[in-house]
Amino acid sequence: MTLSLETPALLFSATSLILLAYTNRFLTIAQIVRSLKKNYDDNHNKSILIEIKNLNLRLTLIRYMQLFGVMCLFLSVFAMLVLYIGQETIGMYFFGASLLCLLISLGISFWEISISVYALRVHLKDLSEDIE
Numbered sequence: 001m002t003l004s005l006e007t008p009a010l011l012f013s014a015t016s017l018i019l020l021a022y023t024n025r026f027l028t029i030a031q032i033v034r035s036l037k038k039n040y041d042d043n044h045n046k047s048i049l050i051e052i053k054n055l056n057l058r059l060t061l062i063r064y065m066q067l068f069g070v071m072c073l074f075l076s077v078f079a080m081l082v083l084y085i086g087q088e089t090i091g092m093y094f095f096g097a098s099l100l101c102l103l104i105s106l107g108i109s110f111w112e113i114s115i116s117v118y119a120l121r122v123h124l125k126d127l128s129e130d131i132e
Helices: 006-043 046-084 088-131
Strands: none
Touching (some): 046 088
């Protein structure tokens, strides 16, 4: 099996877009945490602390999503460099490692989204109880 120099380059645009999406999620959650902290400082509501704890977990997961996304990009570039100097077998291993990092990043992303959906359902459940 041969691996051309262009194959690892295919991950650049996808990984860049994924990292941009992760950064946007991070910035949004950071803004929510700041707002909730200010609200907590004013009201000392325990439910706000629970929300902040949930958001803290999500921020940690996003950090790991970004870490593995960056590692994917790094290993893809390294695979291209190794392929460029003619070391095809080593380049294939680095490219495989970059794909593994991308899979891990996407898996953590799925976990983070699941936590987000669960938190929203808790809020919606509270609203539906108020409506009834």
